[in-house]
Amino acid sequence: MALGDAWKQLSWFYYQYLLVTALYMLEPWERTIFNSLLVTVAAMAIYTGYVFMPQHIMAILHYFEVVQ
Amino acid sequence: MIRADEHHLRNGTLKAHSDQKQQGSNSLKNGFHVAGKVQKNANGDSFHQPRVRGEDSFEEAPMYVAVLTYMGYGIVILFGYFRDFLRAVGLEKCHQAQEREEQKDFVPLYQDFENFYKRNLYMRVRDNWNRPICSLPGPVFDVMERVSDDYNWTFRLTGKTIENVINMGSYNYLGFAENNVDFLKTVAEETRQYGVGVCSTRQELGNLSIHENLEQLVAEFLGVESAMAFGMGFATNSMNIPALVGKGCLILSDELNHTSLILGARLSGATIRVFKHNNMQSLEKLLKEAICSGQPRTHRGWKKILIMVEGIYSMEGSLVRLPEILALKKKYKAYLYLDEAHSIGAVGPTGRGVTEHFGVDPNEVDVLMGTFTKSFGAAGGYIAGKKELVDYLRSHSHSAMYATAMSPPVVEQIIRAIKCIMGVDGTTEGQRRVRQLSENTRYLRSRLKEMGFIVYGNQDSPVVPLLLYLPGKVGEFSRAMLKRKIGVVVVGFPATPIAEARARFCVSAAHTREMLDKVLQNLDELGDHIRVKFSRRRPSHRQELYNETDFERDS
Numbered sequence: 001m002a003l004g005d006a007w008k009q010l011s012w013f014y015y016q017y018l019l020v021t022a023l024y025m026l027e028p029w030e031r032t033i034f035n036s037l038l039v040t041v042a043a044m045a046i047y048t049g050y051v052f053m054p055q056h057i058m059a060i061l062h063y064f065e066v067v068q
Numbered sequence: 069m070i071r072a073d074e075h076h077l078r079n080g081t082l083k084a085h086s087d088q089k090q091q092g093s094n095s096l097k098n099g100f101h102v103a104g105k106v107q108k109n110a111n112g113d114s115f116h117q118p119r120v121r122g123e124d125s126f127e128e129a130p131m132y133v134a135v136l137t138y139m140g141y142g143i144v145i146l147f148g149y150f151r152d153f154l155r156a157v158g159l160e161k162c163h164q165a166q167e168r169e170e171q172k173d174f175v176p177l178y179q180d181f182e183n184f185y186k187r188n189l190y191m192r193v194r195d196n197w198n199r200p201i202c203s204l205p206g207p208v209f210d211v212m213e214r215v216s217d218d219y220n221w222t223f224r225l226t227g228k229t230i231e232n233v234i235n236m237g238s239y240n241y242l243g244f245a246e247n248n249v250d251f252l253k254t255v256a257e258e259t260r261q262y263g264v265g266v267c268s269t270r271q272e273l274g275n276l277s278i279h280e281n282l283e284q285l286v287a288e289f290l291g292v293e294s295a296m297a298f299g300m301g302f303a304t305n306s307m308n309i310p311a312l313v314g315k316g317c318l319i320l321s322d323e324l325n326h327t328s329l330i331l332g333a334r335l336s337g338a339t340i341r342v343f344k345h346n347n348m349q350s351l352e353k354l355l356k357e358a359i360c361s362g363q364p365r366t367h368r369g370w371k372k373i374l375i376m377v378e379g380i381y382s383m384e385g386s387l388v389r390l391p392e393i394l395a396l397k398k399k400y401k402a403y404l405y406l407d408e409a410h411s412i413g414a415v416g417p418t419g420r421g422v423t424e425h426f427g428v429d430p431n432e433v434d435v436l437m438g439t440f441t442k443s444f445g446a447a448g449g450y451i452a453g454k455k456e457l458v459d460y461l462r463s464h465s466h467s468a469m470y471a472t473a474m475s476p477p478v479v480e481q482i483i484r485a486i487k488c489i490m491g492v493d494g495t496t497e498g499q500r501r502v503r504q505l506s507e508n509t510r511y512l513r514s515r516l517k518e519m520g521f522i523v524y525g526n527q528d529s530p531v532v533p534l535l536l537y538l539p540g541k542v543g544e545f546s547r548a549m550l551k552r553k554i555g556v557v558v559v560g561f562p563a564t565p566i567a568e569a570r571a572r573f574c575v576s577a578a579h580t581r582e583m584l585d586k587v588l589q590n591l592d593e594l595g596d597h598i599r600v601k602f603s604r605r606r607p608s609h610r611q612e613l614y615n616e617t618d619f620e621r622d623s
Contacts, residue, residue, distance in 0.1 A: 016599065022140030024540035025192040027219055030147055 124346065124386040124526045129537055129602045137537045137567045141189075144539060148188030163221040164191075185561065193543035194220040196558055199550075202229055205238040205245050207578040211555060230553065234583050236573045237557035241414040241530050242501045243578030244445030244485045255480045262476035270462075274473030282479050286450050289486050290420060291430045294459070295452035297482075298467045299474045301409060301439030302328040304449030307467035309405070310336040311460075312435065313374050318358050320351060320402070321376040324384060329376050329407060338374075339364070345384070348392045351375070355400045373402035379411030379422040379438075383564055383572070385525025385533050387415070390426045394433075403434040413443025414530050419489050419502040425528065444485040446478045505530060505577040508584060512575055515588050520601035524570075532573040533559075534591075536600055542569045544598060552590045 018024040023031050061067045154160040164187050167177055178187075195216060203210040211230045214223045238245065246252075258278065268274035279297065286295040298304045309332030313319060317338040321329060323345040333340050341358070343350040355373070362369050375397060377388045388406070397404050408421045416424030421438070423430040430436060435457065439449040451461060462468050489498035509530045516523050522535040536542050536558070546558045560569045573587075595601045 012597075019540040019544055019598065020136050020140065020538060022144045022538065022540040025144055025189070025543055026147055034143070034147075 196546035239442040258480040301449035306332040311465040317372040379408035385531040387526040408438040412438040501577040
């Protein structure tokens with residue numbers, strides 16, 4: 001039952017996302033294009049963060065002289 | 069004014085004998101004016117104090133709503149450009165009109181923003197407008213179901229009807245759009261006598277006695293000297309303003325005036341200046357400038373200065389500030405044109421419009437205009453005022469001279485509606501409807517505000533705009549309400565500013581409390597599901613209980 005509720009909640013969030021970004025007005029293939037673009041950009045951002053985050057954190061700690 | 073104050077002081081004490089005599093001659097039972105007896109004082113008798121005008125509310129939405137609205141429009145416009153590109157390249161068939169091959173090098177016809185908007189935004193949600201109705205537009209009606217196979221470019225009717233849809237969109241303020249046989253008996257008789265077509269203009273052979281009766285009745289109803297009726301409300305404005313003003317005159321018109329007023333002003337050739345909506349400082353500034361500098365190049369005085377306002381503005385639901393405008397008009401010697409299309413019959417204790425609502429003498433307004441479409445359930449418009457004005461219009465207005473006269477059944481419907489409201493037909497049905505309308509209005513507005521929706525306008529106006537802002541939510545709101553069997557009108561860009569799309573409810577006296585409760589309950593659920601409750605001021609549901617420890621202090 002928890003899974004059913006979670007699914008309902010998720011689907012309501014997706015519905016809100018469609019309404020707020022006005023994707024609700026677009027045809028299904030346009031929604032696919034927009035969602036793929038969004039997912040691609042988000043994935044690239046997360047990957048870049050994952051690759052560079054350790055270096056950035058070390059640089060910050062080094063700057064504040066917390067670590068040598 | 070003084071009389072009303074004196075009366076206040078004497079509440080509960082014996083009135084002096086002389087006062088009682090005055091009281092008798094001044095009191096008006098139902099505002100029933102006999103032609104010639106013009107009321108000098110403010111129109112209120114001792115029971116109707118001139119009403120304090122409630123404040124118009126124009127609450128602003130939180131910032132994130134504006135940002136998301138623009139973002140939503142931005143995304144759809146980007147996709148619009150993408151689709152236009154596909155159509156231009158040929159990957160997609162263009163369903164809309166296009167120039168012919170030979171004319172492709174000419175100046176483009178369909179590239180401006182309006183056509184772009186229509187092709188790419190309006191078409192996607194077009195199924196929310198122009199829905200075919202197959203019953204009379206009373207408090208409930210039947211809608212024909214239609215579906216689209218190609219995303220709203222074409223529709224087909226499935227053959228089913230959606231029955232008993234609650235009607236929150238028709239301008240049926242007093243519920244006169246009815247087909248009850250008893251009420252329509254006089255209309256049937258007049259049709260039997262006069263037929264339906266008049267086949268002539270008023271100037272030639274179309275001036276029937278029923279038209280004369282109507283005009284006299286309208287003048288009595290409004291409390292002015294004389295009135296004239298026309299066949300079409302829009303044409304009343306657009307064809308008569310050119311007859312009243314011309315070149316060398318100045319028109320000061322409100323920002324949010326209706327298209328018919330704007331068209332009439334433009335056709336007249338007068339200079340038009342716009343003041344901010346209901347903003348008296350802006351209007352006074354314009355008046356001062358106009359009087360000081362005169363006409364643009366010659367600096368001669370203006371021949372006439374006409375202030376054009378509406379009683380209730382149909383997209384905002386706000387009331388005009390009539391007492392202030394009258395004060396300004398007298399100070400600067402201008403004329404006032406009041407368009408009471410939505411407010412006649414709908415505001416005021418006995419339904420006589422904004423002049424009665426504010427307790428103002430209708431003879432102070434120079435030109436009173438209104439329509440019969442909204443509160444009277446018929447078609448047409450009128451212009452009322454002094455006898456000289458109306459006689460002038462009879463011979464100089466385009467609509468009077470060239471338009472066909474009004475059809476007799478329609479005229480009789482208006483006559484019976486006015487007689488009903490005035491109480492002349494012997495029943496209290498008219499007054500009951502006027503009271504029911506104001507109760508319904510107040511109930512709906514207060515409940516909507518409590519629920520947390522942003523609602524514009526004055527608390528007494530039966531036009532209730534509920535703000536939706538985001539373009540995606542506008543389409544979804546209308547479709548979801550139809551699924552729940554409530555018909556609403558949503559309005560978007562060209563009629564409203566681009567960031568303020570709204571749903572507009574028109575309260576009717578024919579709505580019962582159960583219908584309004586059903587509508588409110590569905591709005592509540594839908595508002596939570598879609599999330600359109602943007603209001604940040606939430607009045608409490610219950611009044612605070614009287615704190616007994618303060619009793620002694622108050623008395």
